[in-house]
Amino acid sequence: MGLNCLRSQIRMQHLPPTSRQVALKIVLLYLIISLFWIFFSDQFLSYRFDDPLVLSRFQTYKGLLFVLVSSVLLFFLIWRYLRALQTSEGRLLMVSEAVSAQTGAKFFHLLAEHLQDVLKADCVLVAAADQDNPSSLETIAMAYDDDSFQKFRFNLENTPCERLRQNEICYCPFDVRGQLPKDHPFSKMGMQSCLAMPLVDAQQRTLGVMVVMNRGPFPDRAAGESMMRIFASRAASELERRLSEERISQLAFFDPLTGLPNQQRFSEQLDEALHQIENSDQRLALMYLDFDRFKTISRALGVDQSNRVLCDVASRLKTMMPANGFLSHLKGDEFALLLQDFGSLDDLQTWLKNILDAFRAPFPVAGHDLYVTVSVGVAIAPDDGRDSKMLLRNADVAVSRAKALGRNNYQLYSAEMGKVSFQSMVLENRLFRAMEREEFLLLYQPQCRLDNGAIEGMEALVCWKQGGRSQYSPSDFIPKAEETGLIDPLGEWILETACAQNRAWQQQGLPPQRVAVNVSARQFHRRDIVDLVARILRKTGLEARWLALELTESVLFQDISDTAETLGKLRELGVHLIIDDFGTGYSSLSYLQNFPLGTLKIDQSFIAGIPADTGSDTITSAVIAMAHHMGMDVVAEGVEKQEQMAFLRENGCDKIQGFLFSAALPPQDFAALLSRTSNKMTQRI
Ligand code: C2E
Ligand code: MG
Ligand code: MG
Numbered sequence: 148m149g150l151n152c153l154r155s156q157i158r159m160q161h162l163p164p165t166s167r168q169v170a171l172k173i174v175l176l177y178l179i180i181s182l183f184w185i186f187f188s189d190q191f192l193s194y195r196f197d198d199p200l201v202l203s204r205f206q207t208y209k210g211l212l213f214v215l216v217s218s219v220l221l222f223f224l225i226w227r228y229l230r231a232l233q234t235s236e237g238r239l240l241m242v243s244e245a246v247s248a249q250t251g252a253k254f255f256h257l258l259a260e261h262l263q264d265v266l267k268a269d270c271v272l273v274a275a276a277d278q279d280n281p282s283s284l285e286t287i288a289m290a291y292d293d294d295s296f297q298k299f300r301f302n303l304e305n306t307p308c309e310r311l312r313q314n315e316i317c318y319c320p321f322d323v324r325g326q327l328p329k330d331h332p333f334s335k336m337g338m339q340s341c342l343a344m345p346l347v348d349a350q351q352r353t354l355g356v357m358v359v360m361n362r363g364p365f366p367d368r369a370a371g372e373s374m375m376r377i378f379a380s381r382a383a384s385e386l387e388r389r390l391s392e393e394r395i396s397q398l399a400f401f402d403p404l405t406g407l408p409n410q411q412r413f414s415e416q417l418d419e420a421l422h423q424i425e426n427s428d429q430r431l432a433l434m435y436l437d438f439d440r441f442k443t444i445s446r447a448l449g450v451d452q453s454n455r456v457l458c459d460v461a462s463r464l465k466t467m468m469p470a471n472g473f474l475s476h477l478k479g480d481e482f483a484l485l486l487q488d489f490g491s492l493d494d495l496q497t498w499l500k501n502i503l504d505a506f507r508a509p510f511p512v513a514g515h516d517l518y519v520t521v522s523v524g525v526a527i528a529p530d531d532g533r534d535s536k537m538l539l540r541n542a543d544v545a546v547s548r549a550k551a552l553g554r555n556n557y558q559l560y561s562a563e564m565g566k567v568s569f570q571s572m573v574l575e576n577r578l579f580r581a582m583e584r585e586e587f588l589l590l591y592q593p594q595c596r597l598d599n600g601a602i603e604g605m606e607a608l609v610c611w612k613q614g615g616r617s618q619y620s621p622s623d624f625i626p627k628a629e630e631t632g633l634i635d636p637l638g639e640w641i642l643e644t645a646c647a648q649n650r651a652w653q654q655q656g657l658p659p660q661r662v663a664v665n666v667s668a669r670q671f672h673r674r675d676i677v678d679l680v681a682r683i684l685r686k687t688g689l690e691a692r693w694l695a696l697e698l699t700e701s702v703l704f705q706d707i708s709d710t711a712e713t714l715g716k717l718r719e720l721g722v723h724l725i726i727d728d729f730g731t732g733y734s735s736l737s738y739l740q741n742f743p744l745g746t747l748k749i750d751q752s753f754i755a756g757i758p759a760d761t762g763s764d765t766i767t768s769a770v771i772a773m774a775h776h777m778g779m780d781v782v783a784e785g786v787e788k789q790e791q792m793a794f795l796r797e798n799g800c801d802k803i804q805g806f807l808f809s810a811a812l813p814p815q816d817f818a819a820l821l822s823r824t825s826n827k828m829t830q831r832i
Contacts, residue, residue: 691721751785
């Protein structure tokens, strides 16, 4: 603020009513005294002197005296006015020079301190209003001799300063304490008089207040008010800036749905916390929370309701957080918690149990009770990692373990978990989440008859899409799904989806086809596969003859008598049975006679060798002949070349499956292919 600008600001100041009254009083007094003087002095002189010459001389002396006294009086008044003006200019310059280059918190602190100094006030404070409730304020800067009052909240309701809300100045020259509630911080501070000014933005919204208070009566209201007025607009724009900075930081570091710190903020907090414990014996627990089957919940409830559940979950977690805890919403249904210096491991486990228990109570959703469970993985620094990357990774590994162990539990990371290769752990972790997030889909690879070129049957092949692209081949993740038990729900989903899809195609009027579904060892031996298949057929309405199950040699030859019994029951249901990848298990063909198999699929490794590798040629032709002899159809897998097809046709193979004819297709593409080829066939007929 320039000096000239300041001067003009002081002069332009709208004089407060008190100054005008004082000026008026002085003029009136001067008028009365002058009139009295003129009247009585004339009376006195004409009474005292008879000689007109003497009288006239004395009247001249009297006039001169009057002018002299008036001049002295005028001089005195002007001198006082100019001195006051200079003093306030000086004060203003002082405050202005101190605060003009400052912004943010420093500005408010210096403003409060200098105002206190120049106004000789006991306390000056600046407070910001709560955006939702402008009556509630929080101090952001304060100049006061007692350090115990630095940052506090106070309310304007039921106080003499309530009118600040109407953007009016509040002036209480005495007995402020008597007018405030007893527990109000101002009365605790022993304040008796106050002058408060609202800080408003261009839209006349109250952003905060500036308050000058004294333990005694207010010394100079006019000076205080002018000073506060001059800095009010600057303070208001600083408050506005502070608010927009807060909003920007809210957007950058907080999740808009739950209001919790987001992933970015969490990483910063984690780094900070790790730095703090670096040279101490403190420990830090990082907890990774993943809600169980949340995808299913959100699909059933819709986006709005499931978002509401997430907010409720966040609020419930917030109530559980101790003072040394930091809760954050990472994404979707994933939350992370930091607990610094958590005491003993037993204390931590008790707290974790409480977290799980807190989710026993249902969440009310649309008039229903929704039960949500959570899996928690815990990694402790510095034992399980000294840097954030390692700690996060280990907490992730622990949460996968919690999921694998049946969900709704917590797992502390252990070195034993770490022994399993990291890749494998990551895969396992992602697999469990993929199931919940419905990242799996089924593709259908058509099979083609070699005698007439018609499509006959298809194989359902599971595919794992991540972010729109396929990441893992089933050969990589199916063994992992078997190992962890995930194959049970996944296999059931595959079977049901394939049956439902096949039924849907039939209902659309497409020529009925048999869908072959791969069944893994764990599915076949551990679960009651017959009941499962029967149930799914009933549920989807697909006739059993349109379903085939593909079993590899290793599955069939694990427990031969049980296998034969199960296969018998499946056959009784009407389901077609296929031996897959034949030739890889070195099983004898004659053994296959024990099983009611309808089709044999020659493994693609043999087909790949045709026609160059004579060994493959011989084996393939022999297998085709023997399979036919045993009454089985033969399908050749992995047919990529014309020569392979020609060889297979020559040797009487029934069907081929492979890229030469078609890769595995998404359902809509498969339906299009089927309808195209069936039209062609109809035209040919
Ligand atoms: P599979 O049952 O022998 O399936 C045939 C595999 O050969 C598929 O690989 C298929 O995409 C691939 N293939 C088809 N035509 C050609 C070709 O012309 N050339 C070559 N090089 N490959 C071809 P995919 O989809 O990677 O599946 C691999 C294995 O994963 C399957 O072998 C099966 O054992 C297992 N699998 C796939 N889907 C499922 C499923 O839904 N459940 C279970 N339990 N296992 C599945
Ligand atoms: Mg197969
Ligand atoms: Mg195969």
